[in-house]
Amino acid sequence: NAGVTQTPKFQVLKTGQSMxxxxxxxxNHNSMYWYRQDPGMGxxxxxxxxxxxxxxxxxxxxxxxxxxxxxxxxxLRLESAAPSQTSVYFCASVSHPEAFFGQGTRLTVV
Amino acid sequence: AQTVTQSQPEMSVQEAETVTLSCTYDTSESNYxxxxxxxxxxxxMILVIRQEAYKQQNATENRFSVNFQKAAKSFSLKISDSQxxxxxxxxxxxxxxxxxxxxxxxxxxxxxxxxxxxP
Numbered sequence: 012n013a014g015v016t017q018t019p020k021f022q023v024l025k026t027g028q029s030m031x032x033x034x035x036x037x038x039n040h041n042s043m044y045w046y047r048q049d050p051g052m053g054x055x056x057x058x059x060x061x062x063x064x065x066x067x068x069x070x071x072x073x074x075x076x077x078x079x080x081x082x083x084x085x086x087l088r089l090e091s092a093a094p095s096q097t098s099v100y101f102c103a104s105v106s107h108p109e110a111f112f113g114q115g116t117r118l119t120v121v
Numbered sequence: 122a123q124t125v126t127q128s129q130p131e132m133s134v135q136e137a138e139t140v141t142l143s144c145t146y147d148t149s150e151s152n153y154x155x156x157x158x159x160x161x162x163x164x165x166m167i168l169v170i171r172q173e174a175y176k177q178q179n180a181t182e183n184r185f186s187v188n189f190q191k192a193a194k195s196f197s198l199k200i201s202d203s204q205x206x207x208x209x210x211x212x213x214x215x216x217x218x219x220x221x222x223x224x225x226x227x228x229x230x231x232x233x234x235x236x237x238x239x240p
Contacts, residue, residue: 042224053232107224108154108216112166
């Protein structure tokens with residue numbers, strides 16, 4: 012049982028490049044989340060998906076898009092990366108009240 | 122809107138001593154869960170302890186215990202007999218429970234407290 016698998020673990024992008032962060036869970040949970048973590052800011056919600064086929068904006072959605080491809084997978088896309096998007100990104104899968112986190116992606120935009 | 126506030130950005134404690142991390146939250150709802158998560162340098166998010174709002178008894182997990190004051194909207198974490206492995210970021214978090222028993226809204230985090238345990 013892998014739990015929440017998040018890829019890649021590290022990534023360096025140039026300004027303007029695009030990329031997709033992948034997240035998959037094998038626990039059959041309905042709810043999935045994407046957070047970003049910045050020093051002194053805690054974890055802030057980017058987007059969430061309460062169920063397959065639905066997505067909603069969180070606190071900091073600008074510059075990101077998401078896809079809930081199926082119940083297992085919830086991807087986060089940066090269409091044109093900016094230095095302000097340098098952060099650590101976490102995917103989480105929730106079965107109330109338990110939350111299960113991926114290992115995080117450290118993204119650097121230069 | 123719900124908020125979580127951790128007023129101590131950094132704390133330090135000597136090994137084997139006791140330390141208390143503070144957390145306050147704001148909500149007008151009555152049914153929710155509160156959590157403390159530990160994040161060591163590995164970045165992994167580890168659940169330390171959780172408390173259901175309807176339970177008056179404070180949760181405990183080995184050396185970790187909470188002081189839950191619902192009226193004051195306070196949820197502090199006490200770490201007894203601190204160990205070097207307790208060095209980490211600690212996040213307080215909150216999630217509402219919907220009438221049907223699932224989540225209402227999102228898991229909301231405080232900004233974190235960086236705890237250093239000194240030998």
